[in-house]
Amino acid sequence: DAGITQSPRHKVTETGTPVTLRCHQTENHRYMYWYRQDPGHGLRLIHYSYGVKDTDKGEVSDGYSVSRSKTEDFLLTLESATSSQTSVYFCAISETGQNTEAFFGQGTRLTVV
Amino acid sequence: QKEVEQDPGPLSVPEGAIVSLNCTYSNSAFQYFMWYRQYSRKGPELLMYTYSSGNKEDGRFTAQVDKSSKYISLFIRDSQPSDSATYLCACPNQAGTALIFGKGTTLSVSS
Numbered sequence: 644d645a646g647i648t649q650s651p652r653h654k655v656t657e658t659g660t661p662v663t664l665r666c667h668q669t670e671n672h673r674y675m676y677w678y679r680q681d682p683g684h685g686l687r688l689i690h691y692s693y694g695v696k697d698t699d700k701g702e703v704s705d706g707y708s709v710s711r712s713k714t715e716d717f718l719l720t721l722e723s724a725t726s727s728q729t730s731v732y733f734c735a736i737s738e739t740g741q742n743t744e745a746f747f748g749q750g751t752r753l754t755v756v
Numbered sequence: 757q758k759e760v761e762q763d764p765g766p767l768s769v770p771e772g773a774i775v776s777l778n779c780t781y782s783n784s785a786f787q788y789f790m791w792y793r794q795y796s797r798k799g800p801e802l803l804m805y806t807y808s809s810g811n812k813e814d815g816r817f818t819a820q821v822d823k824s825s826k827y828i829s830l831f832i833r834d835s836q837p838s839d840s841a842t843y844l845c846a847c848p849n850q851a852g853t854a855l856i857f858g859k860g861t862t863l864s865v866s867s
Contacts, residue, residue: 674853674854676854676855678857683764683859684859685762685844685857685858685859685860686800686844686857686860687857688854688855688856691853691854693853699853701854733799733800735799735855744790744802744805745802745855746801746802747799747800747801748799749798749799750797750798750799
């Protein structure tokens, strides 16, 4: 299994509070991604990174920010959590980003109440 | 129109059946096509990928791409209860920087 660790695995938070999810990899892959998975919508890309300090927006980036200060860590921040951000969040990594397989973490189940 | 469309199912079959899972895509520039399998409460894992048109076989699984109709298929022969999972098709985006996924088809194989 690819070395990807997401933390926390489960979190319940209140509306309006900031939340940070962490993705840590031991594979030294250049590309890292954050997806969210919701019933009826499948996996949707939030943000991705193509190197340290290099990030770009995905399909559903509103309300989210990311940071990547080291190759191995990619943080996803919800500045002010809303109930619509209740979801399962997956981190993924890819060696080249182009057309090759992405490896996924186990997911973080976030509930905003 | 979403770039990758997939019938979410659910699909229920008896053990031993042949299963056909399908996706369509809109961008004719897509060259790589992937199938991921996701067990309940787990992350997706790559099952197979194909380049351009044609078939690729791996054991009981066959991936097929028809670029003329923009149609992607995954066939599972002699389906097993352990094949019960959600299957997601995926294509790299036009920039080649991320994967675009279908919504996934949930398959249940009963013994």
